[in-house]
Amino acid sequence: MRRHSVRLIARSFLAALFLGALPAAAATVSVNTLADELNADGDCSLREAVQAANTNAAVDACVAGTPGADTVVLPAGTIPVSVTINITDAVTIRGAGRASTTIQRGATTAFNGTGVVGATLTLEDLAVVGEVNTGGTQDIAITRVDFTGSTGTIVNSLNGAITIADATMTGGVNSLNGTIAISNSTLTGDGVNSSGGALSVTDTTVTGGGVNSNSGTLSLTRVRVLNAPSTGVNTSTSPITLVDSTVAGAGNDGVNSGSGAISITRSTISGNGDDGVGSGTSAVSIVNSTVSGNGGVGIVGNGTITLNAVTVAGNGEGGLTGSGTFSLVNTIVALHAGTEDGDCANPVASAQESLDSDNSCGLNAANNRPGVNPLLGPLANNGGSTLTHMPLAGSPAIDAGSNAACQAVDQRGAARPADGDGDGTATCDIGAVEAAGGVTPPPPPQPPANIPTLSEWGLLVLVLLVVLSAARIVPGTRRR
Secondary structure, eight states: OHHHHHHHHHHHHHHHHHHHSSSSOOOEEOOOOOOOOOSSSSSHHHHHHHHHHHHHHHHTBOOOOOOEEEEEEOSSSEEOOSEEEEEEEEEEEEESTTTTTEEEEEEEEEEEEOOTTTEEEEEEEEEEEEEOOOOOOOOOEEEEEEOHHHTEEEEEEESSSSEEEEEEEEEEEESSSSEEEEOOEEEEEOOEEEEOEEEEEEEEEEEESSSEEESOOOEEEEEEEOOOOOOSSSEEESSSEEEEEEEEESSOOOOOSSSSSSEEEEEEEEEEEEEEEEESOOOOOEEEEEEESSSEEEEEEEEEEEEEEEEOOSSEEEEEEESSEEEEESSEEOOOOOOTTOOSSSOOOOSSOOOSSSSSSSOOOOTTTOOOOOOOEEOOOOOOOOOEEEEOOTTTTTSSSSSOOOOOOOOTTBBOOOOOOSSSBBBOOSSSSTTTTTOOOOOOOOOOOOOOHHHHHHHHHHHHHHHHHHHHHHOOOOOO
């Protein structure tokens, strides 16, 4: 008997231990009417549900929220919002799917954050007609949401973090000093603007607006910035990083930084109204990239500009200009229409296994190819995620680069070096494309490991204890 009591006490202690490790249960408030109301008529509207979550008290037929995060679950249908709904606590609003649930506010604000400490707004699986604003340090997270509005939709934050994933927006995203992180989304309209916080965009298309940051870092990975009315990607003092991205069709420069460093890898800057890449005194590093067909000069730099495996071709006013120090490795600068600047406004500081078409870059060292036509194909889809110029058969760029400075892959992701002239020796090509290289597709994404959290482990152990306890008290199972 004493041993049995000890076991019961031990089980109770373990159960209490694991239950204590579990977080307090958040409330789920289910909306059961599409009407916009705040009264006592026996149902639960969106406005009433948010009020219950804000105040942690029952409102009409809505259950009380709890201190901390609560979830408001919406039915299918269109829910009008006659007056902006204020968020003063941590609230998740989840619809039945963005093709099923719509919050209708027109061109003005649907939700507004009041800046209360700890207040956050999360929107999931719905469509919103109207704007969302947050204030102070309030955060906002958006997942699987479509935003539309007659005058454009703006997600606005003062100092809080903005996180957007798998969303479409007809407007832009603006933040004063908060961070912005956008992934797997489509924005058409006002672009993305950050005054001071870090700005990160991944796997996203931004059309009709630029991506701008004042003093926070700006990072774009697998992003397309298309047809911005002014500059495509712009910063004042913060650094810019572009990887596997495209900036095309901007009214002014493609990429511009006042004093922040610029790093561009496996990207294309093309068809912009003014210069392709412009920088003040900042350092510029461009690798495995194409700067082509811009209305002004391809690259303007007044700091240290390093180009490795780059194709700068066919820009309207010239290839390279500025008072900076240009260093070229395995790089093509050719076929520019401008008669004033030509390929290079001034001879470059150093060049290794590089090529120009008009002998203006001062490529006097051995193994360079001054004054020759690189025989490039048009800017086209040659594989990979960005457009490139493929060296044509007989191009002097093929197998003419430096293997010592050769990148592991070209702009498309094709392996380098490859044997392009059939002499049995793999030699790196000059420029952004390895003509004989096959494009290696990226590996398929792997599903995340289903690793239980601490709370889940606690539940599992608790269930196991209950099962073992039940087995102990079933007649006939006790040891004798």
